[in-house]
Amino acid sequence: MPEPYRIGDFKNKMGKRIIIFDTTLRDGEQAPGASLNAFEKVEVAKQLVCLGVDVIEAGFPISSPGDFASVNQIAKNIKGAVICALARSLNKDIEAAANALKPAKRKRIHVFLATSKIHMQYKLKKAEDEILKIAESAVKYARKFCDDVEFSPEDASRTEPDFLCRVIEKVIKAGATTVNIPDTVGYAQTSEFGALIRSICNRVPNINQAVVSVHCHNDLGVAVANSLSAIKNGAGQIECTVNGIGERAGNAAVEEIVMNLMTRKDFFDHMYTGINPKEIYKTSRLVSSLTGFAIAPNKSIVGGNAFRHESGIHQDGVLKKRQTYEIISPDDVGFYGQGLVMGKHSGRHAFSDRLKQLGFKLTIAQVEKAFVRFKILADKKKEVFDDDLSAIVEEQIGGFPEGWVLTELEFKGGTHINPQAKVKLQKQKQIFEAESYGDGPIDSCFKAIEKIIKIKSKLLEYSISAVTSGKDALGGVSLKLEIKKQHIQGRGASTDIIEASAKAYLNAVNRVLLKTKVIANRNGEV
Ligand code: KIV
Ligand code: ZN
Numbered sequence: 220m221p222e223p224y225r226i227g228d229f230k231n232k233m234g235k236r237i238i239i240f241d242t243t244l245r246d247g248e249q250a251p252g253a254s255l256n257a258f259e260k261v262e263v264a265k266q267l268v269c270l271g272v273d274v275i276e277a278g279f280p281i282s283s284p285g286d287f288a289s290v291n292q293i294a295k296n297i298k299g300a301v302i303c304a305l306a307r308s309l310n311k312d313i314e315a316a317a318n319a320l321k322p323a324k325r326k327r328i329h330v331f332l333a334t335s336k337i338h339m340q341y342k343l344k345k346a347e348d349e350i351l352k353i354a355e356s357a358v359k360y361a362r363k364f365c366d367d368v369e370f371s372p373e374d375a376s377r378t379e380p381d382f383l384c385r386v387i388e389k390v391i392k393a394g395a396t397t398v399n400i401p402d403t404v405g406y407a408q409t410s411e412f413g414a415l416i417r418s419i420c421n422r423v424p425n426i427n428q429a430v431v432s433v434h435c436h437n438d439l440g441v442a443v444a445n446s447l448s449a450i451k452n453g454a455g456q457i458e459c460t461v462n463g464i465g466e467r468a469g470n471a472a473v474e475e476i477v478m479n480l481m482t483r484k485d486f487f488d489h490m491y492t493g494i495n496p497k498e499i500y501k502t503s504r505l506v507s508s509l510t511g512f513a514i515a516p517n518k519s520i521v522g523g524n525a526f527r528h529e530s531g532i533h534q535d536g537v538l539k540k541r542q543t544y545e546i547i548s549p550d551d552v553g554f555y556g557q558g559l560v561m562g563k564h565s566g567r568h569a570f571s572d573r574l575k576q577l578g579f580k581l582t583i584a585q586v587e588k589a590f591v592r593f594k595i596l597a598d599k600k601k602e603v604f605d606d607d608l609s610a611i612v613e614e615q616i617g618g619f620p621e622g623w624v625l626t627e628l629e630f631k632g633g634t635h636i637n638p639q640a641k642v643k644l645q646k647q648k649q650i651f652e653a654e655s656y657g658d659g660p661i662d663s664c665f666k667a668i669e670k671i672i673k674i675k676s677k678l679l680e681y682s683i684s685a686v687t688s689g690k691d692a693l694g695g696v697s698l699k700l701e702i703k704k705q706h707i708q709g710r711g712a713s714t715d716i717i718e719a720s721a722k723a724y725l726n727a728v729n730r731v732l733l734k735t736k737v738i739a740n741r742n743g744e745v
């Protein structure tokens with residue numbers, strides 16, 4: 220049996236290079252409740268470049284003004300990857316994608332059109348010949364704006380294979396440089412999907428003029444297996460997302476694809492990617508924190524238990540030779556445990572250095588703000604871990620400096636006491652104060668906040684998790700509010716869970732205010 224993968228092998232490029240197309244910011248963000256604002260998307264995109272993805276699908280510009288703005292911001296600010304935008308096979312969609320992508324140095328337009336019988340008949344109400352014509356002219360139109368055009372026959376895995384091959388041949392002739400085969404509803408079985416890719420590679424006469432890509436959904440839990448089977452059968456690009464987030468049950472997880480290729484390079488004929496595995500854990504954490512999607516402890520590669528050995532027999536084996544029960548070393552994917560780093564005597568310099576090592580690129584003002592938060596935390600908590608520091612910084616990402624800030628909080632409660640909270644909030648140097656009773660300390664606190672900000676909201680989701688371990692761990696609260704018919708995510712962290720909840724609530728409110736301001740500015744309003 221070959222020795223497990225070692226980190227140095229990252230540079231050992233013997234086989235075929237597989238292109239990693241990351242769609243966390245498009246398909247991933249389509250996951251119900253995962254919406255990110257433009258600032259957060261730019262942060263994720265920066266980290267995706269550090270991770271080493273080749274293509275970043277930044278959004279679907281025609282779908283909303285917010286999506287257009289995010290793609291445009293990413294196109295402006297992110298170098299080091301191809302920036303891609305999605306479009307239906309309609310001229311107005313393609314124009315929106317081209318406009319949003321204008322500032323990008325390297326860009327791609329991704330057009331799609333459904334080709335399965337069920338989609339053509341019920342959704343599009345079009346016959347095969349019409350579909351062929353629309354696909355061809357959409358690709359030709361996209362090529363007027365961009366040399367790099369990808370075409371996806373949506374629901375390809377349920378498309379009649381002869382027709383699928385005709386569509387692919389046609390769009391390549393029209394100028395598509397990548398043809399992506401989506402398993403849109405996650406229906407395909409692994410060997411069947413591999414065979415489909417193999418037959419496309421064998422049957423489509425001009426297939427060597429384009430890269431064959433796959434895009435697998437996880438409805439039956441086989442998205443990663445199907446993607447890997449596709450690679451074995453000739454695919455050159457994989458579309459995937461961080462932590463596997465995406466529409467319904469999600470997409471193939473980038474970290475799982477990459478670590479399969481690295482760990483089993485013997486099986487995968489030494490194929491490799493441009494991914495730096497040391498950035499995997501940090502990327503996973505950032506996406507989880509910004510989307511509010513917790514990672515299951517048993518999730519492969521990045522779950523909290525992925526490198527924990529509980530059974531005595533396993534622990535004994537690992538102590539004798541690590542590879543007895545460990546096929547990947549945690550530090551290979553950038554997981555270094557909780558990493559005790561600092562206490563209340565640590566200085567500004569050490570703090571700022573540590574943030575840099577953790578991969579945060581902050582301005583002096585942002586470091587200063589985070590340092591104040593760190594000092595307060597270090598006073599309450601003897602040991603401050605890397606994950607605590609990340610939580611402090613992540614709380615600031617996408618924030619709105621002109622928004623509401625919690626300055627004081629007091630609450631009473633108990634088995635025989637009617638819960639009551641008193642809050643003080645600051646907005647642009649003005650202080651506001653209110654008190655309220657409620658069904659519990661968190662409810663009374665939210666009601667007191669509502670009295671001040673005068674914005675009605677409904678709490679749709681609420682979850683709390685410990686950022687690190689121990690009695691004094693930071694509690695991370697993630698919640699979803701409905702405000703003015705919009706569903707907005709908020710997050711907050713504190714050693715006090717009521718305070719973390721209040722911060723998460725204000726974070727959501729501020730995100731709505733920020734969104735309103737961005738849209739108003741774009742419309743020329745103040
Ligand atoms: O799942 C799908 O078919 C898609 C396409 C737009 C590629 O997301
Ligand atoms: Zn998809």
